[in-house]
Amino acid sequence: MEKGLMLPRILLLSIFTISVQSEYYSKTLPAVAQEKTTHLHFYLHDTLSGKTPTAIQIASPNSTNSKDDNPIPFGALFAIDDPLTEGPEITSKVIGNARGMYLSSSQDKFLTLVMYVDLGFSRGKFKGSSISVFSRNPITEKHREMAVVGGRGQFRMARGFIEVNTYYLNTSNGDAILEYNVTVVHP
Structure with a gap:
């Protein structure tokens, strides 16, 4: 009989646990580092054409109503690995890569992309x-x-903005060279 009461006693004892004080946040400390503003200037080369494109379409819209004259149709998703260079020429010094993706997000003639890109610096x-x-x-x-x-x-x-200027655009194949003027605030 006592063995039959053992399980209920254990369950009853497990209900009475020691309460632990916890909080969903930790102490807020004042920032020690001063913020800096950094200005960067470079060029991004986005190439959709040729044997070694730096941007490739990885998803397309499920539609039979495609426009053959648009290299970036509405709903198209592209993966990119675009070189970043010091100058507008592709032969100028490479300082990093823009890696990520962009989505064609407008249905009108004013082509708009939504971009997620990591601008990584290698030099x-x-x-x-x-x-x-x-x-x-x-x-x-x-x-x-x-x-x-x-x-x-x-x-x-970091937080900030990039002023983008189209340096070169080939409207028939979508190739572009973009000038980036970056203002970034960071610790």
Whole structure:
């Protein structure tokens, strides 16, 4: 009989546990580091054509109503690994890569992309660091702005913006060279 009461006693004892004090946050400490503003200037080469494109379509819209004259139709998703260079020529010094994806997100003649891109630097003062961009990019506008939403390395906790200027655009195949003027605030 006593063996039959053992299980209920154990269950009853397990209900009475020691309460633990916990909080969903930790103590907030004042920031020690001063914020810096860094300005960067470089070029991004987005190549959709040729034998070694730097941007490839990885998903397409499920539609029979396609426009043959548009290299980036509405709903198309592209993966990119675009070189970043010091100058507009593809032969100029490569300082990093833009890796990520963009989605064609407009149905009208004003082509707009939504971009998630990591601008990673492989040379110079910011080697090993990157800037994260997640923004709308109305590519038919010559001058436009995109948001910097973060980063890593020296750009950890970054915020800022990129002024984008279309340096070159081939409307028949979608190849482009873009001038990036970056203003980033970071610790």
